[in-house]
Amino acid sequence: MSNSLLNYASITKKISMSIIGLFLAAFLLVHLTINLMLLLDDGGESFRAAAEFMGKNPVIKVFEIILFSAFIIHILLGIILWFQNNAARPIGYQRANITKTSLMSKYMIHTGIIIFIFLGLHFIHFYFVKIGLVSGLMGEDGHPDFYNSALELFKQPLYVIIYIVSFLALGFHLNHAIQSGFQSLGWEHSKYTPAVKAISTIYALVISVGFTIIPLFILIAGK
Amino acid sequence: MDLTLKIWRQANAQAKGKMVEYKVTGVSPDSSFFEMLDVLNQDLIEKGEDPVAFDHDCREGICGTCSLYINGRAHGPDSGVTTCQLHMRKFKDGDTIFIEPWRAKAFPIVKDLIVNRGAFDSIIQAGGYISVNTGGVPDANAIPIPKVNADAAMDAAACIGCGACVATCKNASAMLFVAAKVSQFANLPQGKIEAKRRVQNMVAEMDALGFGNCSNTYACEQECPKEISVSNIAKMNREFLSAKLCADVKDI
Amino acid sequence: MIKLDSKIPEGAMADKWKNYIDHAKLVNPSNKRKLDIIVVGTGLAGASAAASLAEMGYEVKIFCYQDSPRRAHSIAAQGGINAAKNYPNDGDSVYRLFYDTVKGGDDRAREANVYRLAEVSNNIIDQCVAQGIPFAREYGGLLDNRSFGGAQVSRTFYARGQTGQQLLLGAYSALSRQIKKGKVTLYNRRDMLDVVKIDGRARGIITRNLVTGEIERHAAHAVVLATGGYGNVFYLSTNAMGSNVSPAWKAYKAGAAFANPCYMQIHPTCIPVHGDFQSKLTLMSESLRNDGRIWVPKKKEDAEAIKAGKLKPTQIKEEDRDYYLERRYPAFGNLVPRDVASRAAKERVDAGHGVGPTGIAVYLDFEEAIGRLGKSVVEARYGNLFQMYEKIVDEDPYTTPMMIYPASHYTMGGLWVDYNLMTTVPGLYAIGEANFSDHGANRLGASALMQGLADGYFVLPYTIADYLADQIHVPRFTGKEPEFNDVEKNVNERIKKLxxxxxxxxxxxxxxxxxxxxxxxxxxxxxxxxxxxxxxxxxxxxxxxxxxxxxxxxxxxxxxxxxxxxxxxxxxxxxxxxxxxxxxxxxxxxxxxxxxxxxxxxxxxxxxxxxxxVAAWEYKGDGQEPELHKEHLTFEAIKLVQRNYK
The missing domain is CATH 1.20.58.100 (Fumarate reductase/succinate dehydrogenase flavoprotein-like, C-terminal domain)
Structure with a gap:
């Protein structure tokens, strides 16, 4: 697959990256909503219900395939672009570039890698447990108990630090990504682009802060 | 002003280059950057050494020949100017100034600070024109063009082809250069006729020449001496997308 | 021995070019493919000629010393391009543009050439618009015009302060299209070092590859020089650093007469010299004189005080300012032709009224214009020029008057050409600034772009066919002819000697x-x-x-x-x-x-x-005095009178 991806025009790759990226960004909001249910004081009832819905609904099953493909293509494309971009300047400058650029836009691959590593951890802790690749905490019904697994994890300070760093990276990634996605798709307009940039930043804040408060709350409240 | 210069010296395309240190003294703050380099070269010639080769021609900021990467910035610390319009008053007495050539795979070094920007010519040759022959064209006022479109076309057309966008881009991408031409024509009714072909061919040529991809860092816009907006890149993306989606198979 | 024959066609002034086209010889399309043409220079004239000739079917080789054809110095022209469109309905016509150009040239131009120039001027604008050149427009979507020195109508088309750039990029894009098609071969970073003649006709050139140093031979059926002017003879000028006379000079030494070399234009509105290390003078567009008022202090004491830095121009009261152009030439005021404006500035400076740290400058003041139009209008019109001035001089022209002084800018003289634009060497053409023909003793603003493109798009493609029609049986030259050996040997020897x-x-x-x-x-x-x-x-x-x-x-x-x-x-x-x-x-x-x-x-x-x-000089050998030939100018359509801009 990566070979045929290589042959697409640069702008085609960027446009694909954008569409997929914006899709993934939207998915994050769904995920955040479910995660925030961890904070509800209902012994995990809502969270479990949501998790079950996500795990069993056939539409979601199809969606899951799309989601995984999106992740893989996004990551592959990111790596291809990064290699191509590096190859475009085989000999670098002695004096590093100090031109003012869009915040953290130069570090998308780096923030991306952090997010990718976190994604790996996340899979080990949850998704692989779900599909039975890895053993994990089981509930009374014989299904994995993600509610308690999550609470357990959030009690480990090291994990919380990794978690927070990852979501900080995700925040920076998103802050540039969303408005950059609009730019790559050509959705640019003198009237609306400032709003797009603002929304981009707000969305990045909502996602990263939203996810981050969960472990902090759990850790501090000692739930 | 007394200055220390660290300049990239490379005898020719094949040779290995290195940074060489020079001192210049008694530079007037009113002189231009090139006049400062002229002083250095005069010195080197008198000493029987090879003067530093750098590209320059009009020395009034319009021909786009000059191309120095100074202290980590294309065309140096001032913005909205080419190197030839950069004046020494932007530096302080005793400064050390790093002077390097544009760096990109598509811009191989010719000598010292001179690079070959023939890639830009190739991109224009791939479609940066409206295919009309001399003669037999309609009256100039036959097609009214909204002022706002004509102005937008002019904004884009102001590109001088210096390559600062490529030089400063972390990916050595030529998107701003290509977008400026695509956008100029896309803003005009005359240019719409072959717009689909043009954008596809120019982008294909740009890719084939080994320029990097656009990461939307917008550094190009910061260093462009003509301050060409990245909104032209968005416009090109739009043009490209619609061309890819809607153009007839034969329309390339 | 040169014999000057201007070959002006028969007929009334307005019919000459039409008569010429009706009767000139043609080359059929299948023969055009067999004919090679060399074009030296990629400015407005060279690029437009090469593109047009290639479109017609000739095989073209084009040369430039720059890294890209787009960098030729035509790019630096700021103000605009004249044409007799009469869009503003202010009484313009082909005749009036012709008349103004001849008068602006102080009755020293060849009438027939100028009339043709005025005739094709309108085609140029049509062509450029079709190419996508973003000329300035009115809100209604039609083209805007402004006025320029030496004219009482608004006939100048412009693309912000970058008209030359836009026109050149238009010609460059047309050229690029032909390069892609393989009809034009581009040789960049080449210096032309000599002309090669075979049996008295120009058949090729010797070039030096500026990157490798290699000496190369290029052969063709005809050679076109579009190599610009020689203003850099002054060292400090508004020309590009690389602008040079060498190709034209080599043509002169190969037998082409050099006409009117003393006709050089000193442009009145340049940024003054500020030091000994200076390498280049920057032009501020003449269009600034539309709204700027030129003055010096009336009192010498004030000028002295300014020079010493004790007084600022804004502190000088209205009645103590001498708006000398408005005073001397009330009808044209600040819009007198360039030569008149330049000399008037020199006269004031020589009389001790000059300003600035060197005392060699006059003021160009926008205070009145800003008051009348508002700063935003002035900014829209001249913003980029003001910015350029501020970058160079470090003073804000919105609040303090600009300082300007004349500098060498354009050369009306050049290789002598006949009506066909052919020099006295058969098969050797000169177009654009490199020839002498259209501007007489002084060029009006916005006419250089007009002439370069007229020659390249609409004149040479017709006239060169008249010559090449006889050459269709001449086989391609290879560059191996003995004449090439000789010239290349001379070139090598000169380099060795240097x-x-x-x-x-x-x-x-x-x-x-x-x-x-x-x-x-x-x-x-x-x-x-x-x-x-x-x-x-x-x-x-x-x-x-x-x-x-x-x-x-x-x-x-x-x-x-x-x-x-x-x-x-x-x-x-x-x-x-x-x-x-x-x-x-x-x-x-x-x-x-x-x-x-x-x-x-x-x-x-x-x-x-x-x-x-026209004084046409013939080269007679090194150390010999050149011989003067005279082409007498006859004036049929215009009466000879002393210029008067009062």
């Missing part, structure tokens, strides 16, 4: 000294004594150059000093011819002002009885 001098002084130092001599004695105002002095000094400097110039490096590599040395060596010869021509022409006309020939008020005084001719 490199072997190994003296002490740099090329630039000689160029600077030549510039000083030229500015001092062959500058804005000339007299017999000064010119004779120049004729003594220049050969002496040339001799010193050939004994003591130092060129580091090698020939077989990129060697900028060697490039410059070749060019300066030619300037050192040209300078002498300019002075000789200026000495010969004892009248004042246009850009050529002889102090001996002026009215009591200090205006230029022409001598129509003795000087209504």
């Amino acid at each position: 490199m072997s001098i190994n003296g002490k002084q740099s090329v630039d130092s000689f160029h600077k000294r030549l510039g000083h001599i030229m500015w001092e004695y062959v500058g804005m105002a000339r007299n017999e004594e000064g010119l004779k002095k120049a004729l003594e000094e220049i050969p002496k400097l040339r001799e010193e150059f050939w004994k003591d110039v130092r060129i580091p490096g090698d020939t077989a590599e990129f060697n900028n000093e060697l490039e410059k040395a070749g060019r300066v060596a030619d300037f050192l010869e040209l300078g002498e011819l300019i002075a000789r021509d200026a000495l010969n022409r004892t009248e004042s006309c246009g850009g050529h002002f002889r102090e001996e020939s002026q009215t009591p008020e200090g205006e230029a005084k022409r001598d129509d009885e003795n000087f209504t001719y």
Whole structure:
């Protein structure tokens, strides 16, 4: 697959990256909503219900395939672009570039890698447990108990630090990504682009802060 | 002003280059950057050494020949100017100034600070024109063009082809250069006729020449001496997308 | 022995070009493919000619010394391009543009050429719009015009302050299209070092690859020089650093007559010289004179105080300012032709009223315009020029008047050409600034772009066919002919000689000294004594150059000093011819002002009885005096009268 991806025009790759990226960004909001249910004081009832819905609904099953493909293509494309971009300047400058650029836009691959590593951890802790690749905490019904697994994890300070760093990276990634996605798709307009940039930043804040408060709350409240 | 210069010296395309240190003294703050380099070269010639080769021609900021990467910035610390319009008053007495050539795979070094920007010519040759022959064209006022479109076309057309966008881009991408031409024509009714072909061919040529991809860092816009907006890149993306989606198979 | 035949077609002035087209010989499409044409130079004239010729089917080779054809110095023209469209409905016509151009040229241009120029001017605008050049427009979507010096109508089309750039990019894009098609082969970073003639006809050129140093031969059925002007003979000028006379000079030495070398335009609105290290003068567009008012202090004490930095221009009261152009020329005011404006500035500075730290400058003031139009309108019109000024001078022209002073800008003289634009060497053409034909003794603003594109798009493609029609049976030249051997040998010997001098002084130092001599004695105002002095000094400097110039490096590599040395060596010869021509022409006309020939008020005084001719100089060998040939100018459509801008 990566070979045929290589042959697409640069702008085609960027446009694909954008569409997929914006899709993934939207998915994050769904995920955040479910995660925030961890904070509800209902012994995990809502969270479990949501998790079950996500795990069993056939539409979601199809969606899951799309989601995984999106992740893989996004990551592959990111790596291809990064290699191509590096190859475009085989000999670098002695004096590093100090031109003012869009915040953290130069570090998308780096923030991306952090997010990718976190994604790996996340899979080990949850998704692989779900599909039975890895053993994990089981509930009374014989299904994995993600509610308690999550609470357990959030009690480990090291994990919380990794978690927070990852979501900080995700925040920076998103802050540039969303408005950059609009730019790559050509959705640019003198009237609306400032709003797009603002929304981009707000969305990045909502996602990263939203996810981050969960472990902090759990850790501090000692739930 | 007394200055220390660290300049990239490379005898020719094949040779290995290195940074060489020079001192210049008694530079007037009113002189231009090139006049400062002229002083250095005069010195080197008198000493029987090879003067530093750098590209320059009009020395009034319009021909786009000059191309120095100074202290980590294309065309140096001032913005909205080419190197030839950069004046020494932007530096302080005793400064050390790093002077390097544009760096990109598509811009191989010719000598010292001179690079070959023939890639830009190739991109224009791939479609940066409206295919009309001399003669037999309609009256100039036959097609009214909204002022706002004509102005937008002019904004884009102001590109001088210096390559600062490529030089400063972390990916050595030529998107701003290509977008400026695509956008100029896309803003005009005359240019719409072959717009689909043009954008596809120019982008294909740009890719084939080994320029990097656009990461939307917008550094190009910061260093462009003509301050060409990245909104032209968005416009090109739009043009490209619609061309890819809607153009007839034969329309390339 | 040269015989000048201008080959002006028969008929009334308005019918000549039509008659020519009706009767000129043609080359059929299948024969065009068999004919090669060399074009040297990629400015407006060269690029437009090469593109047009290739579109017609000829095989074209084009050469430029720059890294890309898009960098030719046409790109620096700011103000605009004239055409007789009469879109503003202010009474313009082909005749009026013709009339203004001949009058602006002080009745020293060839009428038939100028009329043709005015006729095709409208086609140029149509062509450029079709190419996608973003000319300025009104809100209604139609093209906007502005006025320029020497005209009482608004006939100048413009693309912000970058008209030359946009027109050049248009021609460059047309050229690029033909390069892609394989009809034009581009040779960039090449210096043309000589012309090759076979049986008296131009059949090729010798070039040096500026990157590798290789000497190359290029052959063709005809050679077109579009190599620009020679204003850099002054060292400091508004020309690009690389602009040079060498190709035209080599043509002159190969037998092409050089016409009116003393007609040089000193542009009134340049940023003044500020120091000895200066390498280049920057032009501020003449369009600034539309709204700016030129003045100096009335009192010498004020000028002195400004020079000493004790007084600011804004502190000088209205009644103490001398708006000398408005005073002397009430009808045209600040919009008098360039030569008149330049001399008037020099007159004030010489009289001790100059301003600025050097005292060699006058003010161009926008206070009144800002008051009348508002800052935003002024900014929309001239914003980029103001910004450029501020970058260079470090003063804000919105709040303090600009300082300007005249500088060498354009050369009306050049290779002599007939109506076909052919020089006195058969098959060798000169177009654009490189020829002499259309601007007489002074060029009006916004006419250089018009002439370059007229020659390239609409004149040469017709006239060259008339010559090539006889050449269709001549097989392609290969460059291996013995004539190429001889010329290449000479070229190599000259390079070897330059490199072997190994003296002490740099090329630039000689160029600077030549510039000083030229500015001092062959500058804005000339007299017999000064010119004779120049004729003594220049050969002496040339001799010193050939004994003591130092060129580091090698020939077989990129060697900028060697490039410059070749060019300066030619300037050192040209300078002498300019002075000789200026000495010969004892009248004042246009850009050529002889102090001996002026009215009591200090205006230029022409001598129509003795000087209504083109002075065409024939090269007679090194160390020999060139021979003067005269093409007498006849005026059918226009009455000869002394210029009057009062």
